[in-house]
Amino acid sequence: MKKLVESLDFVFPLHLMFLLLGITNDLSMALQRKDQDILNALDQVNITKKRLQAMRDEGRSKRKAPMVSNLHRYRAEICFATIDFLRQEINHRFDEETTNILLCVASLSPSNSFQAFDTQKLLKLAQFYPSDFSTGDLGPLENQLGNYIVDMRSKKEFCELKRICELSSNLVKTGKHVVYPMVYFLLRLALILPVATTSVERAFSSMNYVKNKLQNCMGDQWMNDCLVTFIEGMGRTVVDHDLLRYGDYV
Incomplete structure (x- = not known):
């Protein structure tokens, strides 16, 4: 057992894990904070990508030295493969x-008296949903956003808010959701976006259980029926948990 723990096959992956976890730690913490700042979280995404790329490039530059089979194995098959997997996962x-959508959503944040508010980014957010906002809606939306931000910044109860969910709730309490229906609809889209994304990812993940090697010839309708049963039966509590957790963030 001692020889195994002291072997390079054990020590090298452990050291690599230590380095990679150190690089990704700030990103992980940023994504888990309840007072989540989307802009700073995205900055951490870009920083993590750059550091992983730099780590890979540093290893590649040393390959000019005579290649030894063990060196190639640890560098190419373990180190590079792990870094590439992390980069691929972050890019995915x-x-x-x-x-781009997250940057636009950040403009809805009421934090610091709506400091992040940006009309052009919110118009761009609307353009991501052409079935809900037609080209003809963009002009009225721009005017409504102008009135909305003047109104919000003039009300102390709105300027003290921190998260999008609190803003949405207060708009309903004060009846402002009727005055600014287009802005309120953007808020609703921002609130359901992560939950919808999570649900789609869960559906694809569930396919691995439903359409396995023993049932790889099932038709689309049968697979759809099985997925509905599987996801509804096992995922309802998880979805409810996701809704509550996301409410803390936004």
């Missing part, structure tokens, strides 16, 4: 479109 979770 935060692709360009998702990042």
Whole structure:
């Protein structure tokens, strides 16, 4: 047992894990904070990507030295493969479109007297939903946003808010959701976005259990029926938990 723990096959992955967890720690913490700041979280995403790329490039630059089979194995098959997996996973979770949507959603935050408010970003957010906002709706939305932000910044009860869910709730309590229906609809879209994304990811993950090697020839309708049963039966509590947890964040 002692020889196994002291072997390079054990020590190298452990050391690599220590380095990678150190690089990704700030990003992990940023994504878990209840007072989640989307802009700072996205900054951490970009910083993590750059550090992982730098770590990979540093390892690649040393390959000019004579290649030894063991060196190649630890560098290419373990180190590079792990770094590439992490980068791929981060890119998958935060692709360009998702990042743009999150940057736009951040403009809805009431924190610091609506400091992040940006009309152009919110108009861009509306354009991500063409079935809900037509081209003709953008002009009225821009005017409504102008009235909305003047109104919000003039009310102490709104300027002291921190999260989007609190803003949405206060708009309903004061009847402002009727005065600014388009803005309120943007808020609703922002609130359901992460839950909808989580539900889609859960559906694809569930396919691995439903359509396994023993049932890989099932038709689409049968698979859909099985997925509904599987997700509704096992995922209802998880979805409710996600809704509560996201309420803390936004």
